Amino acid sequence: MNSIEEFYSLDKKPDYAEAFLEDLSELNSRLNAFLNISKISGQNYPFSVKDNICVKNVETTASSKILRAYLPPFNATVVERMLSKNFDFLGKTNMDEFGFGTFGLNSDRVPRNPFNEDYVAGGSSSGAAIATAVLKYHIAIAESTGGSISAPSAFCGVVGFTPTYGAVSRHGLIDYANSLDKIGLMSRSAKDIRHVFDIIKGPDNYDSTCIDIGKRKIPESETQKNTIFLINQINGFLDEDVKSHFSGLVSKLENMGFAIKTIDFSLLDKAIPTYYIISMAEASTNLARYTGFKYGSKNNEFSHDYNSFFTESRSNFGTEAKRRIILGTFVRGASVKSRYYGKALKVRGLLISKMKEILKQGFILSPTMPILTPKIEDANSLTPMQNYGLDILTIPPNLSGFPHVSFPYDYDKGLPMGAQLISDHFNDYSLLDFVENWENAFEYKFKYNLGSV
Amino acid sequence: MNEQEFERLLRICRIKLQDAEREKIKKDIESVLDYFDTIQQIDTGNIAEQYHPIPIDQRLRQDSESAFEDVDLLLANSRTHRFYVVGPKI
Numbered sequence: 001m002n003s004i005e006e007f008y009s010l011d012k013k014p015d016y017a018e019a020f021l022e023d024l025s026e027l028n029s030r031l032n033a034f035l036n037i038s039k040i041s042g043q044n045y046p047f048s049v050k051d052n053i054c055v056k057n058v059e060t061t062a063s064s065k066i067l068r069a070y071l072p073p074f075n076a077t078v079v080e081r082m083l084s085k086n087f088d089f090l091g092k093t094n095m096d097e098f099g100f101g102t103f104g105l106n107s108d109r110v111p112r113n114p115f116n117e118d119y120v121a122g123g124s125s126s127g128a129a130i131a132t133a134v135l136k137y138h139i140a141i142a143e144s145t146g147g148s149i150s151a152p153s154a155f156c157g158v159v160g161f162t163p164t165y166g167a168v169s170r171h172g173l174i175d176y177a178n179s180l181d182k183i184g185l186m187s188r189s190a191k192d193i194r195h196v197f198d199i200i201k202g203p204d205n206y207d208s209t210c211i212d213i214g215k216r217k218i219p220e221s222e223t224q225k226n227t228i229f230l231i232n233q234i235n236g237f238l239d240e241d242v243k244s245h246f247s248g249l250v251s252k253l254e255n256m257g258f259a260i261k262t263i264d265f266s267l268l269d270k271a272i273p274t275y276y277i278i279s280m281a282e283a284s285t286n287l288a289r290y291t292g293f294k295y296g297s298k299n300n301e302f303s304h305d306y307n308s309f310f311t312e313s314r315s316n317f318g319t320e321a322k323r324r325i326i327l328g329t330f331v332r333g334a335s336v337k338s339r340y341y342g343k344a345l346k347v348r349g350l351l352i353s354k355m356k357e358i359l360k361q362g363f364i365l366s367p368t369m370p371i372l373t374p375k376i377e378d379a380n381s382l383t384p385m386q387n388y389g390l391d392i393l394t395i396p397p398n399l400s401g402f403p404h405v406s407f408p409y410d411y412d413k414g415l416p417m418g419a420q421l422i423s424d425h426f427n428d429y430s431l432l433d434f435v436e437n438w439e440n441a442f443e444y445k446f447k448y449n450l451g452s453v
Numbered sequence: 454m455n456e457q458e459f460e461r462l463l464r465i466c467r468i469k470l471q472d473a474e475r476e477k478i479k480k481d482i483e484s485v486l487d488y489f490d491t492i493q494q495i496d497t498g499n500i501a502e503q504y505h506p507i508p509i510d511q512r513l514r515q516d517s518e519s520a521f522e523d524v525d526l527l528l529a530n531s532r533t534h535r536f537y538v539v540g541p542k543i
Binding site: 056057070071073074164165166179180205208209211267270272273274276277284291293294295296298300301302303304305306307309310311312314315317319322323325326327329330331339340342343344345346347348349350352353383384385388399400401402425 | 454462463465466467468469470474477478481482484485486488489491492493495497500501502503504505506507509511512513514521523526527529530531532538539540541542543
């Protein structure tokens with residue numbers, strides 16, 4: 001039984017929804033998972049939506065001051081599909097501004113790890129991961145550009161699934177980087193993710209980049225399903241504690257019958273600059289639409305000329321957003337475009353072909369993050385370069401559009417740890433099969449189970 | 454990047470920075486660009502520029518008219534005069 005079926009079989013008291021919302025509101029004032037919470041009936045299974053995905057007439061800001069008070073006049077396709085299957089919209093979840101961050105700290109309301117509030121929850125889908133870790137019955141609609149589903153899922157001890165690029169419609173998603181953005185899911189079990197993925201995936205007339213993964217799928221061999229590759233170059237980037245926990249996971253998988261093989265992938269560390277060039281270039285064009293009169297917060301100084309009006313309005317962006325707009329604009333400049341943006345697009349092509357060679361023979365497995373969960377104050381003191389470097393394990397599948405899943409595999413001093421499994425394009429379900437199998441032998445631990453009866 | 458180039462870049466981006474933020478971002482940019490330059494060492498040979506991670510067919514829809522029901526909600530996001538959106542002068 002998945003938790004969705006379990007929820008509908010519960011014998012709930014008449015005040016179930018009211019008591020649940022009260023508890024959630026109180027906990028949320030400490031953890032900052034939700035930016036707003038909606039009233040629900042308690043009769044239908046609840047889902048949350050990352051704040052960069054539009055919900056009709058509900059404030060949607062991507063955690064940015066520049067979009068404050070923006071009320072979308074429509075639902076994103078993914079929201080529409082959930083509502084059509086009678087799921088209840090529970091609220092918008094906190095995130096790094098426009099998805100720019102690994103720890104959730106580029107938000108006015110700092111998200112906190114539900115296992116220990118001094119620690120980060122991860123980003124950019126921080127609120128989605130916290131909500132999943134504290135609510136017994138709930139599924140989160142999240143989004144990943146460079147690791148925004150995997151990283152918080154690992155730090156909050158939940159399953160985070162990022163499908164093949166294009167598998168889920170992005171109509172209604174506030175773009176960060178169009179060639180990288182993917183809508184995905186977080187849950188406490190692979191079964192629930194499979195159930196909801198079946199609802200939200202598939203072509204959409206409003207998104208010409210959305211595809212039918214079923215039509216493209218190539219049958220996998222038994223060897224491919226049972227082989228796991230570990231990349232040799234990863235070892236140089238891992239904390240000693242992470243290495244030791246991870247080797248425990250590898251032994252367990254060997255005992256479960258998986259063939260574990262090691263392989264070289266010398267381009268691994270080049271995925272980071274490639275990713276940041278492409279994502280910043282695309283972000284700088286996407287963020288040009290925020291001009292102070294069309295969406296969100298208003299600049300009412302209409303007597304100013306267009307350039308000063310525009311410049312004044314854009315002071316509402318946070319520092320990381322400004323940094324990315326400036327760098328992204330620079331790498332697209334006529335004199336350097338082929339040196340940075342053009343070259344990065346070619347390196348992406350090379351990375352995809354090299355990773356595909358490996359993924360045709362089996363999965364790629366690594367820890368999701370190279371470090372243990374950091375304290376909020378430590379993460380705050382990292383330089384941008386140190387920050388970007390910590391995305392080394394989540395960027396390769398995101399840059400290449402390969403489906404991947406982060407699943408909890410151990411706990412260190414009470415904080416969860418996640419591992420990330422990558423599969424070939426369109427083999428999304430093989431990841432869910434793997435995690436379902438893993439869950440048979442793994443006991444999830446959660447500090448909160450709001451919504452239990 | 455010298456001061457003049459940085460100033461020009463800010464103008465193109467329509468971004469205004471306060472002094473402290475300006476120093477911090479300018480310093481970060483130098484090190485990030487050095488890092489970006491490390492991809493120059495990679496031999497990409499004849500590999501084509503990969504705009505999407507997977508091949509995507511060019512799908513087009515019928516160019517037809519359809520009604521949008523929530524015009525009031527759409528316009529509620531802007532300051533409007535009659536059914537015009539009010540913006541700055543160009």
